[in-house]
Amino acid sequence: MKKRYISAIAFACFFLILTGCNSGNTKPEVETLAETPVASEEIETESSSEVGSAEQLFEQFVNGEIDAEILTSSPIVEGEGSINFNDLDSDPENIYMTFREGEQIDLDNDGENELIIDGPYGGMYLDVIDGNLYVFAAAMGNAGTLSYTYYDDVMWIVISDSTHAGRDYHLFYKFEGGDNLVDSMSLMMENYYEDEDAIYTLNDESITEEEFLKLHEEIFGE
Numbered sequence: 249m250k251k252r253y254i255s256a257i258a259f260a261c262f263f264l265i266l267t268g269c270n271s272g273n274t275k276p277e278v279e280t281l282a283e284t285p286v287a288s289e290e291i292e293t294e295s296s297s298e299v300g301s302a303e304q305l306f307e308q309f310v311n312g313e314i315d316a317e318i319l320t321s322s323p324i325v326e327g328e329g330s331i332n333f334n335d336l337d338s339d340p341e342n343i344y345m346t347f348r349e350g351e352q353i354d355l356d357n358d359g360e361n362e363l364i365i366d367g368p369y370g371g372m373y374l375d376v377i378d379g380n381l382y383v384f385a386a387a388m389g390n391a392g393t394l395s396y397t398y399y400d401d402v403m404w405i406v407i408s409d410s411t412h413a414g415r416d417y418h419l420f421y422k423f424e425g426g427d428n429l430v431d432s433m434s435l436m437m438e439n440y441y442e443d444e445d446a447i448y449t450l451n452d453e454s455i456t457e458e459e460f461l462k463l464h465e466e467i468f469g470e
């Protein structure tokens with residue numbers, strides 16, 4: 249009987265310890281709950297300062313302090329990995345072969361400016377997406393000159409090849425955010441053989457020379 253009595257006391261003590269532990273656990277939970285609004289306030293503060301941080305990231309990039317990652321999902325940038333401004337070509341005697349800081353313009357129609365890095369064949373365009381710096385458009389050599397144009401009330405990023413004889417083609421990309429391509433179009437003239445008429449197309453559909461020239465002027469203002 250004594251043993252059982254002692255066991256009962258021991259069990260009661262054990263139960264008390266358990267209860268004590270539980271009540272001990274409750275406190276941190278309350279504290280955790282109380283901390284949650286503080287944590288979300290901190291996050292809000294971080295996101296509200298992101299607008300200013302885009303310019304900071306652009307500045308850090310042109311100072312060579314941070315890399316820009318190649319946005320591989322973009323149709324108008326080749327390769328992968330990241331780019332450091334200090335590793336880009338620089339030729340003091342030829343400014344057209346030198347990468348240099350350009351203007352900041354809203355090129356992707358999201359109300360925030362992107363950074364243009366002027367350089368060979370149009371250089372490259374950088375955007376801050378979710379707080380990270382990306383190259384979302386870049387020149388592809390003499391068959392892929394990079395530019396932009398304001399047409400039909402939006403900004404279009406343009407890849408052009410007008411450097412080869414008998415060929416004048418332009419691919420247009422409309423973004424809403426540097427990682428969100430929403431529309432594209434093409435305008436081309438091909439005339440490879442002197443004894444054949446030139447072929448003009450808009451989005452691969454045949455158009456007349458007059459229509460081509462009119463569109464060319466409307467889009468490029470020239």
Ligand SMILES: [Ca+2]
Nearest residue numbers: 354356358360
């Ligand atoms: Ca933008």
